[in-house]
Amino acid sequence: MSRVDLPPARLEYLNLIKEIEDLFFLEADLLDERRYEEWLALFTDDLRYWMPLRKNLAHQDDRDDITGENDIAWIDDDKATLIKRVGQLRTGVHWAEEPLSRVCHIISNVRLVDSSADALEGKEFEVSSRFCVYRNRVETETDFLVGRRRDILRRVGGELRIAKRKIILDQSVLMAKNLTMFF
Secondary structure, eight states: OOOOOOOHHHHHHHHHHHHHHHHHHHHHHHHHTTOHHHHHTTEEEEEEEEEEOBOOOOTTOOSOSBOOTTSOEEEEEOHHHHHHHHHHHHTSOOGGGSSOOEEEEEEEEEEESOOSHHHHTTSOEEEEEEEEEEEEETTTEEEEEEEEEEEEEEEETTEEEEEEEEEEESOSSOOSSOOOSOO
């Protein structure tokens, strides 16, 4: 069998992609297992966790199909607000999570948007991914939420952390009864 030698820059890039995928797959497991406190540790203290609304546009309309940075959003949280949301879920009396939902996160199409030298040197960089979140509640309530994410990742103490998450849900009208799950 022959050996393939990769250029050092390509090897660094592949190692970084693997590290990012490992972070996102760990995050999915933590959410599915309701290990929210460990999940919260994956974020920087200056986090913005944002899910803008989608808009229906005519075919010829070339405007952005999501609400703007300062417009209405499904979710626009900082880390302190996420901590409060987790605390609310942990009370055991959250009306939308009694009984608990069964949730499964599938993350795919992980791609480093910025493959510049800065990204490979471990500074802040942008990553794109896709998600499918399945939720089942009580006997018959089922939700499939799909979309894409744009994350800004940053190294903190040698570990990758999520500094900003933009969640673009592929629904202009929310079909689920609530958004108690995380993305």
